[in-house]
Every structure is written in structure tokens, then in C-alpha cells.
Amino acid sequence: MPVRSAWLVNRTDAESGQSRTDTRLAPLGTMTPTSGLASRGGIVPGSPDGKSLMSGLYVFGTTAGMTATIAPGRAVVQGSEAAGAYPVVLTDYTALTFADGDANNPRTDLVVLRVYDAQFDNTGRTEAVLEIVQGAPEATPRAPQTPPASLPLATVLVPAGASVGTGGVNWTSAVTELRTTTVAVGGILPLYGGAAEQGAYPGQYRDSGSQLQRWDGTRWLGYPAQLGGIAPAGQLATGTYTGQYRDNAGRLERWNGTAWTLAAPSPSFSYNNDGGFCKATAWTEALTDTNGPTVTTTFTAPPSGKILVTVGYQGRSSVDGGWGRMTVNLRKDGALILGAPTDETRCATTTGRDMQSVSTTFQITGLVAGATYAAVSAYCASATTNSHWFDNRFVRVDPVF
Template sequence: MPVRSAWLINRTETESGQTRADTRLAPLGTMAPNGALTGAGGVIPGSVDGEHLMSGLYVFGESAGMKVTVTPGRAVIQGQGAAGAYPVVLTDYATLTLDDGNASHDRIDLVVLRVHDAQFDVGDRTEASLEVIKGEASATLEQPQVPPASLPLARITVPAGASVGTGGIVWADAVYDLRVPTVAVGGILPESWNRDVAGGYPGQYRDSSAALQRWDGTRWASYPRQTGGIAPQGALAAGEYTGQYRDEAGRLERWDGAVWRPAVPSTAWANHTDGGYCTSTSWVESVTDTTGPTITATFTVPVTGAVLVTVGFMGHTGVDGQWCRMGVNIRKDGVLVYGADEVRSATVGSKAMTSVSATSRLTGLQPGAVYTAVSAYTTSATSNRGWFDNRFIRVDPLV
């Protein structure tokens, strides 16, 4: 089998150890560390013309039967403890044969690239090899344990009764790629199919195919998630720290520690064009003889805690010398914060149809909180029917 390893067998007069070609072909240098004396094993990425992430050591089956093929490639395999990391190369296509399937149950086999070193393990072999680790046939499928100093390349499900005589294995459904890439220390790890592979040290980087990510000691964090960055749409359901920002369908939002709030609150607007009248001498939130008695504008308070509230309508009184007013009640979570009053109201004092509006500055509101502005109406006497038409509420954030 064309499997070679550098720094494994000493070349002597009686033993053919590492050759010059082995040295040239095998990966050299310090690979990405994951411990003081250990490195992250994996396949060296790359392919002809750069079309694929890694074409080396790919496991596939081409025809009916029980044989799999492994493509040429290079890898680094971390040995046991002080044994160090072994650079290994497969210089030609290699074929492995799987045992026939169990009569009753499926099983899972592993294809691994393995290093045997008699100096560090209990065996008497000193060589690198491709091997099939046969799993146990069972009603509950379990992957066999990966041997020490081994790099798993593929997981293969062997159906019950599979053999050359029964048509073998359906390769398109049976093989699951287990290869992970590795690069030299300081290099950027390419995308891996096994995304749960942890980083080796804080400050290590990898390419997730969508973003550059940094290992922070506990997880891979994409650049848009770093402090001060803006997370792209769909990246975060919940924020990771108070003050983080995200893009939500073109709108910038800020995480307040519990929920996402608009980073720059927009103007809130509510109106109704159907008229009605009021005969109450105290503030009420509805008018009579209209399809839309109440107007409600929901708004988010900016960081200043201040907003401009404008109310307006077109109307008239029913009696000369009397008046009617439209104001607004401000509530948070259903609790009245600012009640309607004459200072912040739009007032009409004539039987002639008149358009009026009034703007007030409200302060002391909770930044980032959601409030509602609800229309309110009153008139100077119960005998005075005040008419209100084209009513509106507008709330502008003061930033």
C-alpha cells in the first residue's frame, strides 16, 4: 500500500526508513496546536485548480460490491502523548475491502489513516497504514471507537446482508465524510464539514465559508459578532451582550439585554379620517358616531428618553363660545405615564370647521422601551357637541 510517513522509521543498513521523497511529500512544519505538545490532526487542504476544499484522502465507492477507494493525499496524525505528530502521505489510489454485512443488523465501519509505532504503543508494528475499523452489528447503530494515532476519513454504513453477491453497498447513501482540514500554526482553517471541531487556542481563525471566525476560548465567533460589529440578518436570535447591533431586514437593531430594539427609533404615526363627536367634560378615549373611535400609535423611546408628540384634527364646536380638545394618553405596559391635559392638546373654539394641531416635548421616558400614545377627547360642556375629523397622532424620537 502506498502509505508513507516521515519521522517514523530510521533508515539503517537493514531497514528502509524515511527517503528523500518521503521528506518532500510529507507535510512539514508545526501544524495548528491544540496543546503544549500536541497538534490538530487533519488532512492538508487543496485540490487541482483550487476547485474543492480538499481532494486528498477522499473515500468513495464506484461499483457494486464491498470495496472502497481512497484518493492520494497528505495528512498529519497526532500520536499518543509524547509521540508527537506524524506527517503521512498516500501517494497513489488505494483500495480497501469491507467485510460482508451481518445477516440481521446493519453496522458502521470506519476508514482510518493510522500510525503504528512500536516505540509508543503495545504492538510490534512500525508503519503507517489505511485500515477499516469494523463496527458491531446491532439494532442500535453505533460508530466504533477511533484507535489512538488515527485520523478518521469516512464512516460507512454496511447494511444487513450486504455482499458482492447481493449487490454490495449503495455508496451514495452509505458514506459519510469525516475528514477535517488542518493547517500550519497561524494559518486560517478552511471550512469543515464537522463544524463542532473546537479551536486550539484563543485567536485562532477559520473560514466558515460565510464569514471569518475567531476562536475566543469557548466558541467560534464570526467577525460580525465581535464587539462593535453588526451581526448580519438571521445570524442572531438573541444578542450576546448588551449594546450589540444587528441588521434586521435593513433596519438596525440594538440588544438591550433582553430583546432587540430599533437602534434609531422611527417616527410613529396613526390617524383616522372618519369623524365623530364628544360631549364629555372629562377626558375620554373615544368619540361617538364613527367607525374608528380610538387612535393608537406605538413607539420606541430613543436613548435620550425624549420624544415629540403631535396631535391634530379638523373640527368644530356645537355651540358658540364653547371649545373641544384632542389630547393624548401615554402608557407603558398598560400603565398611564402621561395623562391628557389642556397644555398638550389641540383646541378648537369655533363653530366654523377648523384644522388645529399641538406639539409637546415629553421627557423622562425609559430608553429602548415601547410606549403607546392613545387619543383622548373632551369638551367644555355636555351641551356642546365637539366634532373631530381627520384625527392623527405623530411621535418623533429626539436623538
């Protein structure tokens, strides 16, 4: 079997061991650490044409039957901390033949790259090998445990009754990838499977395939978030510092320390062109004889806590000298924050029987930045005998920065 390992067997006159070729082929150097003495096991990434992340030690089958092929490649296999990490190389395509399937149940076999070291494992063997760890036949088969000093490459589902004579293994669907990558310490780790794997140290970087990510000691963060840039949509559920920004489905949001809020609240507007009457002398939020008695617009308060409110309508009185007014009540979570005025301030007013179009704009301050409010239309008339007409009503709120 063309599997070689450096730093496993000394070369002596009496016994063959590590050669200069082994030293040149096997990956050497300090790999990604996982502790003071241990390294991250995995396959060294790369492919001949540069189009694939990793071609080494790929398990595949090309013809019907019970034999798989493993592609050449280089890897690091971590043994115990005392034993250290073994650099290993497979120099040629290598065939592995699986045992026939159980008569009644399927099983899942595990393909591993394994290092035997008699100095540490008491096996009496000192070599690096490709090995099939056979699973137990079951109705719902499970993969066997990975042996010590082994690097899992793939699982292979062996159907019940499978053999060369019955067509063997379905290689297009039977193989499940288990390979992971490893790189030298300080290198950017290409993500290949194992998306949930934790980092080795704060400041480690990996390429997720679409984003450069940094391990902060507890989780992988998209690199733009660390730079103060805008985190891409879907990458950040919780902010990492006050003042951080993210894209949320086209909305720019800012982390205020506890929640995401709109970074730049936009104007809000509500409109209804179905007219109605009001003859209440006290402020009321609803008209009568209309399909839209109330006009409401919700908005997010800007960082300044200031807004401009504009209200307008087309209206007239039913009696000579009568008048009608429109303004807004400001509510937060349903509670009244700012009620209608007692006089004509903050009001749009029409007087007399002639139809008129009016509007007014006024400022409200002291709002809680990032909080959601509702501006609700409010109406009143000069007398209960005046059925004042309100039509084409609107409420607009503009943030003040």
C-alpha cells in the same frame, strides 16, 4: 499500501524507514496546537483545481460492489501527547474492500487513517495504514469508536445481506463524511464539518465558508463584530460589548449592555378616518359611535429620551361656543407615564359649529432610551351637552436626536 509517514521509522542499512521522498511529501512543521504538546489532527486542505476546499483522503465508490476508493492526500494524525503528531501522506488512489453485510441487520463501518507505533502502543507494529473498523450489525447501527492515533475519514453503511452478488453498497448515499481540516499554527482554518468544534486558542481564525471568524476563548465570533463593524444578520444573538451594532432583518440595532435596541428609532404614525363623538368633560381615550374609538402608536425612545408628538383631527361642536380637544396619554407597559394636561397645552382644539382641521406639535423629554412606549389618543369636550365630532384623527411620534 502507498501510505507513508515521516518521523515514524528511522532508516538504517538493515531496515527501510523514512526516506527523503517521505520527508518531502509528508506535511512538516508546527500545526494548529490543541495543548502544549498536542496538535490538531486533520487533512491538509487543497484541491488540484482550487475549486474544492479539500480533495485529500476522500472516500468514495464508483461501481456497485463492496470496494471503496480513497483519494491521495496529506494529513496529520495525533497520537498520545507523549507520542506526538504523525505527518502522513497517501501517495496514490487506494482501494479498501468491506466485508459482506450481516444476514439480518445493517452495520456502520468506520474508515480511518491509523498510525501504529510499537514504541507507544504495544501493538508490535510500526506503520501508517488505511483501515476499516467494522461496526456491530444492529437494527439501528452505530459507528464504532475511533481507535487511538487514528483520523476518522468516513462512515459507510453496509446493508443487511450486502455482497458483490447482491449489488453491494449504495455508494451514492452510504458514505458520511468525517474529514476535518488542519493547518499550520497561525493559519486560517477552513471549516469542513465540525461546526461545533471549539477553537485552540484566543485569536485563532477560521473561514466558515461565508465569514471570517475569530475564537475569543469561548466561542467563534464573526470578524466584523470584533472590528466594530456591523454584525451580519443571524450571526450574533448576544452582544459582546456595549455599543456594538448588528443587522436584524433590515433593522440596525445597538447592544446596550443587556439587550438589543433600535440604533436609530424611526417615526411612528397611526391614523383613523372613522369619526366619532365625545361629550365627556374629563379626558377619555375612546370616542363613541365609531369603529376606531382609540388611536394608538407605539415607538422606541431614542438615546436622547426626547420625542416630538403631533396630534391632529377634523372636528366641530354640536353647540354654539363649544369646543373639543385632542392630545395623547403616554403609557409604558400599560402604565400611565404622562397624562393629558389640565388646560389647552399639548392639545389640538376646535371651537364652534364650523368644521375645522387642526393639529399641534409638542415635545416630551425624560424617556428611557431604548424603551417601548405607546402614545394613546385622549379627548374631551367643553360640556356634556356638547357632542363634539372628531374625524380623520392621527398621532405621530418623531424621535429627537
